Amino acid sequence: MENNGLHEIVPGAFLGLQLVKRLHINNNKIKSFRKQTFLGLDDLEYLQADFNLLRDIDPGAFQDLNKLEVLILNDNLISTLPANVFQYVPITHLDLRGNRLKTLPYEEVLEQIPGIAEILLEDNPWDCTCDLLSLKEWLENIPKNALIGRVVCEAPTRLQGKDLNETTEQDLCPLKNRVDSSLPAPPAQEETFAPGPLPTPFKTNGQEDHATPGSAPNGGTKIPGNWQIKIRPTAAIATGSARNKPPANGLPCPGSCSCDHIPGSGLKMNCNNRNVSSLADLKPKLSNVQELFLRDNKIHSIRKSHFVDYKNLILLDLGNNNIATIENNTFKNLLDLRWLYMDSNYLDTLSREKFAGLQNLEYLNVEYNAIQLILPGTFNAMPKLRILILNNNLLRSLPVDVFAGVSLSKLSLHNNYFMYLPVAGVLDQLTSIIQIDLHGNPWECSCTIVPFKQWAERLGSEVLMSDLKCETPVNFFRKDFMLLSNDEICPQLYARISPTLTSHSKNSTGLAETGTHSNSYLDTSRVSISVLVPGLLLVFVTSAFTVVGMLVFILRNRKRSKRRDANSSASEINSLQTVCDSSYWHNGPYNADGAHRVYDCGSHSLSD
Numbered sequence: 001m002e003n004n005g006l007h008e009i010v011p012g013a014f015l016g017l018q019l020v021k022r023l024h025i026n027n028n029k030i031k032s033f034r035k036q037t038f039l040g041l042d043d044l045e046y047l048q049a050d051f052n053l054l055r056d057i058d059p060g061a062f063q064d065l066n067k068l069e070v071l072i073l074n075d076n077l078i079s080t081l082p083a084n085v086f087q088y089v090p091i092t093h094l095d096l097r098g099n100r101l102k103t104l105p106y107e108e109v110l111e112q113i114p115g116i117a118e119i120l121l122e123d124n125p126w127d128c129t130c131d132l133l134s135l136k137e138w139l140e141n142i143p144k145n146a147l148i149g150r151v152v153c154e155a156p157t158r159l160q161g162k163d164l165n166e167t168t169e170q171d172l173c174p175l176k177n178r179v180d181s182s183l184p185a186p187p188a189q190e191e192t193f194a195p196g197p198l199p200t201p202f203k204t205n206g207q208e209d210h211a212t213p214g215s216a217p218n219g220g221t222k223i224p225g226n227w228q229i230k231i232r233p234t235a236a237i238a239t240g241s242a243r244n245k246p247p248a249n250g251l252p253c254p255g256s257c258s259c260d261h262i263p264g265s266g267l268k269m270n271c272n273n274r275n276v277s278s279l280a281d282l283k284p285k286l287s288n289v290q291e292l293f294l295r296d297n298k299i300h301s302i303r304k305s306h307f308v309d310y311k312n313l314i315l316l317d318l319g320n321n322n323i324a325t326i327e328n329n330t331f332k333n334l335l336d337l338r339w340l341y342m343d344s345n346y347l348d349t350l351s352r353e354k355f356a357g358l359q360n361l362e363y364l365n366v367e368y369n370a371i372q373l374i375l376p377g378t379f380n381a382m383p384k385l386r387i388l389i390l391n392n393n394l395l396r397s398l399p400v401d402v403f404a405g406v407s408l409s410k411l412s413l414h415n416n417y418f419m420y421l422p423v424a425g426v427l428d429q430l431t432s433i434i435q436i437d438l439h440g441n442p443w444e445c446s447c448t449i450v451p452f453k454q455w456a457e458r459l460g461s462e463v464l465m466s467d468l469k470c471e472t473p474v475n476f477f478r479k480d481f482m483l484l485s486n487d488e489i490c491p492q493l494y495a496r497i498s499p500t501l502t503s504h505s506k507n508s509t510g511l512a513e514t515g516t517h518s519n520s521y522l523d524t525s526r527v528s529i530s531v532l533v534p535g536l537l538l539v540f541v542t543s544a545f546t547v548v549g550m551l552v553f554i555l556r557n558r559k560r561s562k563r564r565d566a567n568s569s570a571s572e573i574n575s576l577q578t579v580c581d582s583s584y585w586h587n588g589p590y591n592a593d594g595a596h597r598v599y600d601c602g603s604h605s606l607s608d
Contacts, residue, residue, distance in 0.1 A: 002048075003027045015040035022046040026072070029053050031346075033061035041065060048072040050095070053370050055346075057082060062089045074098050074120065077370060079344070083108035093118040097149060098415075100344075100368055100392060102127040106134035116142060120149035123415060123440055125392065128153035128164065130173035136164055161466060254282040266290030266312060273297065279306035291315040295341070301325035304332065313337050319365070320344040332357035343389070344368040351375040358382045365389040367412065374398060379406045391415050391437065400425035407432040414466070415440035420449045427455050435465055442471035445481045447490035453481055 006028040014020070017040055030052040038044065044065050054076035062068060068089050075098040083105075091113045101124040104110060113119075119142075126132060132151075139148055151164035159171060253259035257271040267289045271282065273296040290312055299321040307313070311333050324346035331337065337358055347369040355361070361382045371393040379385060379402065386409045395416040409432055418441040421427055430436070436459070443449060456464055470476035476484065 001025050001028070006030055008032075009037050011036035012039050014038060018042045020044060022048075024048045025052070027051045032056040032058075034058050035060040036064065037061055039064050042067070044068055046070045050074045050076070052076050053346075054078060057085060059084050061085065063087065065089055069093060071095070077368070079368070081109050084112070085109065086112040089113075090115060092116060095120045096124070097121065098123040100125060102154075103129075103131045104135045105131075106138050110135070110138045116146060118147040120147075121151050122149045124151075125154035125415070126151050126164065127155045128159045128162070128167060128172055129156070132164065133169060133172055136167070136172070139165070252284070254284060254286070257282070259286070262290055266314075269293065271297070272317075285309035288312055293317045294321070295319045297321050299323055301327070302330050303327040304330050307331065307334060310334070311336075315339040317341040318345070322346060324348070326354045328353035329356050331355060335359060337361055339363045341365045342369070347371055348394075349373045349375065350378045352377045352379075352381050355379075355381045360384055363387045366393070368392045370394055372396070374402060376401060379403060382406065386410070388412070391440075398422075398426050401429070402426060403429040409433065410435045412437045413441070414438055417442060419444040419471075421452050423451045423455045427452065433459070434463060436463060437465040438468055439466035441468075443468055443481060444472045445470035445476040445479070445484065445489050446473070447492065449481065450486055450490050453486070453489070456482060 002024045006025065007030065009025070009030065011034055014023075020041055021043055023038075023041065023044055023046070026048045027050075030049065031054060033049075033054065033056070035058045038047075038061070041064065045067050047065070047068060047070065050072050051074075054073065055078060057078065059082040062071075062085060066088055069091065070093040071089075071091055072093075072095045074095045077100055078096070079100040079102070081101075081104065086109065089112075092115055094113065094116065095118075097120045101121070103126070104121075135151070139151070142148070153159040153162045153164065153167070159167065162171075253269065255271070255276070256274045257269050260268045260270070262268050265288060267286060268291040269286065269289045270293045272293050276282065276294060276297040276299060278299060279294070279302065287309055289310055292310060292313055292315070295317050296319075299318065300323065302318070302323060302325070304327055307330065310316075313334050314336055316334070316337060316339070319341045320343070322345065323342065326347070328351075331340075331354075334357060338360055340358070340361055340363065343365045344367075347366060348371060350366070350371060350373070352375065355364075355378065358381055362384050364382065364385060364387070367389045368391075371390070372395065374395070376399040379388070383405055385406050388408055388410070389412045391412040392415045395413070396418065398421065400422075403426065406429075408430055411430065411433060414437045418438075420443065421438075438456075456468065464482075467480045468482060470479050470481050470484075476489075481489065
């Protein structure tokens with residue numbers, strides 16, 4: 001049933017299929033596995049569900065599959081596995097690559113698959129903290145002949161890119177008072193950006209505080225610290241007397257949310273993890289809210305009417321909800337908004353109309369969604385955008401001029417499905433970039449990637465945050481294409497370049513050019529004089545012959561035209577002569593009244 005665009009499997013759909021042993025539902029758009037989804041598949045041994053939009057798995061989703069051995073779930077949106085999901089399921093082969101797993105608990109998950117022979121875990125954003133100790137120990141103790149995929153740390157930044165089996169317990173779980181540079185800084189409504197490169201990251205004091213937007217536990221997504229803007233803490237350092245004050249207008253804080261005063265005149269409203277399903281439920285409406293946190297709720301859509309009363313917002317966090325729909329012009333009145341978190345939702349398309357009005361937005365985070373399409377002009381609505389987080393989505397291409405009119409400083413595109421990125425109209429617009437992250441994409445190391453490779457080489461390692469590994473062809477698999485020469489990647493291009501180019505450069509400099517210059521796409525336009533002059537001469541001679549041929553053709557046509565005119569005149573005279581003769585002999589030389597009949601055939605006219 002692969003490649004059918006399936007969105008849902010109704011529980012009980014497979015009743016009566018007791019003899020089915022293999023089920024292929026890959027390459028669809030299935031978002032969840034519910035309890036009894038696979039009811040009736042009593043003999044199922046092999047389940048392939050990769051390349052879906054799978055995010056939610058109920059604890060009892062596989063409880064009816066008591067013979068299931070192979071479970072393929074790679075390239076989905078799974079961020080966590082529920083407790084007891086593998087209870088009574090004899091899994092031997094498990095593929096979890098390309099998901100959004102940050103940790104895998106031992107209790108009630110890993111301990112339930114003791115007979116594992118293969119487990120693949122690559123391309124997940126593993127958070128190498130104390131929570132990952134149990135996974136490290138479990139991997140070290142499973143049978144030596146088992147096939148184990150690499151677990152590469154995504155966070156914290158001090159361990160980014162490091163293999164889990166190369167870490168120690170001290171690396172994963174350092175002293176509690178140690179500063180973790182991966183925690184982002186809180187925003188400040190008073191500080192403005194200065195032109196030029198972004199300042200160095202602000203480091204927190206190491207304490208977890210609910211007023212810190214962007215920290216993974218309590219408010220905002222946890223991303224590398226050097227991707228955060230240096231800003232001054234606000235509510236996080238507010239004095240005790242300022243905290244817990246009622247709102248300035250005397251109204252109570254909506255629902256179960258908490259409201260704190262921000263130094264100045266605004267409020268910070270924290271509604272994280274309050275079971276909110278719609279912003280319309282937040283009553284009474286407070287007009288002076290500047291920071292609104294709605295992370296970890298159950299919001300499905302956001303509309304224009306939801307933000308009519310929040311015109312003073314500077315920061316909005318809508319991360320980790322179920323948002324699949326953003327009504328056009330929803331943010332139209334949020335003219336002061338500078339930080340917008342919409343990570344870990346279900347967005348699949350980005351367009352200009354969705355972000356209209358965000359003329360002062362500087363930071364946009366839409367990682368961990370299901371974004372497959374970005375329409376042209378999407379980011380034109382945000383001319384001050386400087387940091388754009390688009391990693392861990394389903395992007396395969398970017399439209400022309402996607403970054404036109406935007407001076408991005410930092411861009412994250414890692415863990416998508418790009419095979420190459422065009423330079424003209426896309427990458428060449430990143431004129432202000434100081435950091436870009438592109439790892440984890442299936443790069444195709446063929447001729448088409450050469451311009452992209454040259455662009456990356458010009459950036460240098462200080463801008464390019466990580467290595468770029470080839471996915472295809474097979475002979476370059478997992479090789480860093482920055483370490484490959486252009487003639488290795490594209491031998492046919494190298495073979496087409498004239499040998500005179502190489503000899504000319506050698507004669508003029510004493511050394512033949514090497515590296516990426518002698519065979520680059522960008523340098524093939526430099527042609528020696530010995531090749532250029534004969535080429536121009538050939539063009540001139542060809543043009544001359546063409547002009548002469550056209551003149552001859554025109555003259556011949558004119559002669560033919562004159563001949564046709566002459567022949568036409570002679571034919572007409574002969575015709576008239578025939579008329580004259582015929583009339584004379586048949587009618588006689590006289591008219592009925594005896595008058596002479598006159599035929600003036602010399603002037604081509606006939607008269608009585």
